[in-house]
Amino acid sequence: MGRFTRRRSIFEEKDALRDDYEPDSLEARDEELDAYTDALQPVVDGWQPNNIFLYGKTGVGKTAATEYLLSELEADCRQYDDVDLSIVHVNCNTLNSSYQIAVHLVNELRDPGRQISTTGYPEATVFDMLYDELESIGGTVLIVLDEIDNIGTDDDILYELPRARSNGYLESVKPGLIGISNNFAFRDQLSPKVKDTLCEEELHFSPYDAGELRQILRSRAELAIRDDALDQDVIPLCAAIAAQDTGSARQAITLLLRAGELAGNDDAEAIAESHVRTARNVIETERVQEGMRQLTVHGHLVLLAVTAHATRDETPVRMRDLYPLYRRYCDHLAVDPITKRSVHDHLGDLTMQSVLERHERNAGARGNYYEYALEVPMTAALDALEDVGSFDDIVADLRHRAPQS
């Protein structure tokens, strides 16, 4: 008997559950689509486009609605000779300045042979290049800036682009900005001069409720999953978990996908509730490990120091106790230590990523301070630290020390 045997797959068309899948229709967003359509109307009429801002948490259909509507808009514009529409889409995920966004817009518009690097030019030069590229396209250009809240307070580009025409930098182009933000508060941190122009049209996408998520999941599952491979309670459970957690369709769908994979590994006939619950933990751990992998050397050393305290049952720790251990590890690895103040920043970062938890303590005349502890399972922290590879011996030592395991 061979090691491998063919098994009946849970999935029919797994791609329909992946992040990049574009469904033919958008479930449960009728009102939003109507409002969005109205906001885009000037494009078809040949006017200067509105600037549009979309707000709403991740996974509530902002990007999906944009892609869906813009492709329809492109198709519909083709029947009017006097409307020449182009669309540029940039995800600002890793871009945290106006400069970076401008560079990426230029590269998006230029052909592969003429790409520019992400540093080195004066800011004004990059803007000039951007205007040149826009001019050479002509017509109406919709610029979609996804996850725009990443740029924080540096909103120059949001000020410049809408005004480029009236300032004489653009002649034959009618530019329109579509900004997509995950963060509702972003709107308020924009400088006032930007807020005026940019928020001409504001569209709010609210989180999906459990009923809407069930609707979405059913339509996807119909394509993705074999007819009899789904226990009855699975979709309601995925929907309920996601609705309570974030209201995100992406979360609900990923949950279903992972549950299906787990069911497959189990050789199960169908996805069951238990697979969903396990999938939830798997996703959580993956998220944390991914976050920890992105840290710098000192980030790792700081986490190592906290983890070491945790193995000795000495968490929560305060700075005063943590810093000396951090220094010892630096010595051991012949790394130049950074100051307390910088360690403090790393602790803040780790807290932001939900890797550490932090509590304020107050000892009155003996000062107030923060205490830190791991917010993830110790094994997850050790696994992630081991992945780094530069201090295997220390991690191995900590594993011994750690309770149970």
Added chain:
DNA sequence: CATCCACTGGAAGATATGGCGA
């Protein structure tokens, strides 16, 4: 009820890295 401790958090500046055009 003022004081005071032990940091915290903001800001500005230093340093290093990598890239630009001339």
Added chain:
DNA sequence: TCGCCATATCTTCCAGTGGATG
């Protein structure tokens, strides 16, 4: 090669915080 430019990371400096203590 040199003088600029942008960015990431760290350092230096320092005012501000807030509840237990006397």
